[in-house]
Amino acid sequence: MAGNIWVLAAQWRGQLQEVTYEVLALGRRLAADAGVQLEAVLLGHNARDLAPALEPADVILWADHPELAEPTPETYALALAQLVKARQPRALLIPLTNVAMDVGPLLAAHLDVPFVNFCKTVRVADGALEARCGLYGNKVEVTVAASGAPAILGVLPGTHLAERGGGQAPSIEEVPVELPEAPRVRFVRYIEPQAGDVDITQHEVLVAVGRGIQRQDNVALAEVLAEALGGAVCASRPVIDQGWLPLSRQVGRSGMQVKPKLYLALGISGAPEHVEGMKDSGLIVAVNTDPAAPIFGVAHVGATADLLEVVPALIDRVKAAKGGKAA
Amino acid sequence: MNILVVLKMVPDIVEELEIAPDGRSLDPLSLRMVINERDEHALEEALLLKERCGGTVTALALETPEIDDVLYTALAKGADRAVKVSGVETGLTGRAGAGLLASVLADVPHLLPADLILTGVEAIDDLDGQVAPFLAHRLGLPYIGIVTQVTADTPGAAMVIREYAGGLRGEFEVSLPAVVGIQAATKPPRYVPVAKVRAAMKSRTIESVQAGAEAGPGLIQVLQMAKPEAAGRAEMLEGSPEEIADGICVLLAGRGLL
Ligand SMILES: Cc1cc2nc3c(=O)[nH]c(=O)nc-3n(C[C@H](O)[C@H](O)[C@H](O)COP(=O)(O)OP(=O)(O)OC[C@H]3O[C@@H](n4cnc5c(N)ncnc54)[C@H](O)[C@@H]3O)c2cc1C
Numbered sequence: 284m285a286g287n288i289w290v291l292a293a294q295w296r297g298q299l300q301e302v303t304y305e306v307l308a309l310g311r312r313l314a315a316d317a318g319v320q321l322e323a324v325l326l327g328h329n330a331r332d333l334a335p336a337l338e339p340a341d342v343i344l345w346a347d348h349p350e351l352a353e354p355t356p357e358t359y360a361l362a363l364a365q366l367v368k369a370r371q372p373r374a375l376l377i378p379l380t381n382v383a384m385d386v387g388p389l390l391a392a393h394l395d396v397p398f399v400n401f402c403k404t405v406r407v408a409d410g411a412l413e414a415r416c417g418l419y420g421n422k423v424e425v426t427v428a429a430s431g432a433p434a435i436l437g438v439l440p441g442t443h444l445a446e447r448g449g450g451q452a453p454s455i456e457e458v459p460v461e462l463p464e465a466p467r468v469r470f471v472r473y474i475e476p477q478a479g480d481v482d483i484t485q486h487e488v489l490v491a492v493g494r495g496i497q498r499q500d501n502v503a504l505a506e507v508l509a510e511a512l513g514g515a516v517c518a519s520r521p522v523i524d525q526g527w528l529p530l531s532r533q534v535g536r537s538g539m540q541v542k543p544k545l546y547l548a549l550g551i552s553g554a555p556e557h558v559e560g561m562k563d564s565g566l567i568v569a570v571n572t573d574p575a576a577p578i579f580g581v582a583h584v585g586a587t588a589d590l591l592e593v594v595p596a597l598i599d600r601v602k603a604a605k606g607g608k609a610a
Numbered sequence: 611m612n613i614l615v616v617l618k619m620v621p622d623i624v625e626e627l628e629i630a631p632d633g634r635s636l637d638p639l640s641l642r643m644v645i646n647e648r649d650e651h652a653l654e655e656a657l658l659l660k661e662r663c664g665g666t667v668t669a670l671a672l673e674t675p676e677i678d679d680v681l682y683t684a685l686a687k688g689a690d691r692a693v694k695v696s697g698v699e700t701g702l703t704g705r706a707g708a709g710l711l712a713s714v715l716a717d718v719p720h721l722l723p724a725d726l727i728l729t730g731v732e733a734i735d736d737l738d739g740q741v742a743p744f745l746a747h748r749l750g751l752p753y754i755g756i757v758t759q760v761t762a763d764t765p766g767a768a769m770v771i772r773e774y775a776g777g778l779r780g781e782f783e784v785s786l787p788a789v790v791g792i793q794a795a796t797k798p799p800r801y802v803p804v805a806k807v808r809a810a811m812k813s814r815t816i817e818s819v820q821a822g823a824e825a826g827p828g829l830i831q832v833l834q835m836a837k838p839e840a841a842g843r844a845e846m847l848e849g850s851p852e853e854i855a856d857g858i859c860v861l862l863a864g865r866g867l868l
């Protein structure tokens with residue numbers, strides 16, 4: 284199997300995102316199994332200082348260009364297409380973050396190869412690459428042949444343990460890229476989040492509601508429970524999209540990363556984009572009517588039940604217990 | 611501003627999904643199809659844009675079962691035209707290659723001139739996503755995704771807001787025409803009463819065009835489809851809602867959380 288294994292470094296706002304090390308760990312294993320080198324690709328402007336930190340890789344390919352200062356997927360894909368054509372890697376692993384998510388398919392379109400999305404793991408089988416990917420909000424898994432030359436794979440965050448350090452100092456090589464002077468998608472500015480009413484990252488108890496809460500009125504039920512438990516209410520995306528709770532309460536890839544002592548997931552299916560934001564919570568308790576909901580693969584304790592029946596019962600008991608304690 | 615919105619039907623994942631005997635696909639009989647949630651947001655953003663800037667909204671979809679309902683709903687919500695493309699074999703779950711679909715869509719006569727093509731940022735049912743970047747590439751247009759707001763107050767360009775993590779967003783200027791993948795509309799998708807959809811069915815028509823499909827890069831080869839093996843499966847509490855609530859309380863008390 285010719286060609287090296289590449290990992291796109293998730294460099295953003297002058298920092299390497301943690302998921303870079305998760306994907307490098309996967310890349311390390313693939314490179315060893317295929318008997319090739321692991322190369323990290325670092326794109327940016329004035330980001331050279333970050334290169335040594337990519338040391339799990341054997342080689343760091345580093346491209347600098349003013350148009351790469353902000354990760355506009357179009358320019359990232361153009362730069363990568365040039366590097367891929369010049370060096371012909373066997374595979375390129377891209378961390379599926381909101382920063383890099385569009386890069387894979389745009390690059391695949393440039394190169395006329397498929398993009399293999401939502402990879403949970405990738406392995407070398409009989410000399411070929413095979414990926415196992417989550418579909419339908421992680422309710423189903425498919426194993427696919429990653430046959431593109433190169434294979435371009437989007438790797439889900441949280442699927443591999445991050446590994447740092449490598450032993451040997453990697454070689455760092457600057458690679459030239461040419462980009463159009465007038466890109467068609469132009470970065471203007473970042474919009475910082477508005478200070479939320481509640482900072483959900485600071486709470487030890489979170490009552491999280493998903494689409495299973497069904498109606499805006501029912502959110503109040505969760506509020507009562509959260510108050511009784513001395514915690515706060517947070518939510519999955521559909522609840523925020525409906526405008527039932529402010530954006531500052533969203534947990535997941537686009538929202539907040541939380542790590543409370545208790546995460547009570549009510550009517551949340553457990554899509555990977557949500558799980559990313561809460562999987563490290565101390566105790567995860569899930570209530571869902573669907574026994575096959577993927578959240579039960581993440582939760583420590585679960586119940587197949589209607590949250591609208593469990594929550595009122597829970598409120599009564601929590602109030603009684605707390606009341607008993609106070610008395 | 612002429613806006614085209616591309617709509618797709620996907621299996622409703624709240625239902626039980628059964629693997630077909632071939633071990634590589636879903637059993638079509640087990641599926642209930644619904645519009646891809648992101649596409650509903652794309653349609654909403656298109657309608658909001660039209661309300662602000664004028665112009666037209668065209669809803670485009672491949673011909674699949676139940677697509678007429680979706681297209682009439684789009685018309686009832688305020689779309690000016692609805693077009694369905696027939697003659698594309700996608701299979702019930704739409705598992706054609708992104709490249710092929712992009713060629714088909716790029717070929718639709720009504721597609722251009724559109725100033726903006728809005729799609730959902732992703733569909734839950736396919737892997738070699740994403741159709742929108744491939745479509746943009748075929749058409750020679752720019753693409754940006756994970757967008758939560760589009761405004762177009764200056765000629766030739768749109769301002770879009772893209773979502774990052776932790777509530778941080780980024781603003782981008784995009785030259786038009788462009789393809790934009792919508793994550794969520796500025797406002798929740800509007801509701802339209804069934805009576806209005808029925809009225810649209812009587813008074814409006816869905817235009818039909820034949821696909822001039824040419825092969826794009828092939829399907830990703832699916833070797834196997836299965837339910838995920840639960841690595842660590844939750845310990846399940848059984849019984850009535852009250853018993854479950856008791857169980858949760860015992861657990862919390864044990865952890866000093868109550
Ligand atoms: C780029 C990108 C970023 C994203 N970022 C995020 C993010 O930051 N956060 C996020 O949450 N999502 C995010 N998503 C969306 C994510 O993919 C899922 O769509 C979302 O998490 C689903 O939310 P849900 O579980 O509430 O809804 P669903 O998946 O619809 O699940 C609802 C669940 O409720 C259950 N249910 C229904 N009624 C009841 C009842 N009465 N009692 C108990 N259970 C019930 C159902 O069985 C079902 O499992 C992102 C998606 C993309 C593409």
Ligand SMILES: Nc1ncnc2c1ncn2[C@@H]1O[C@H](COP(=O)(O)O)[C@@H](O)[C@H]1O
Pocket residue numbers: 616617618619646648649670671672700704708711728729730731732733734736738739740741742
């Ligand atoms: N078969 C299809 N028919 C119509 N639109 C599609 C189809 N596949 C993808 N799209 C559009 O492209 C978006 C992204 O889908 P995907 O690339 O499949 O993740 C969807 O939200 C739709 O707007």
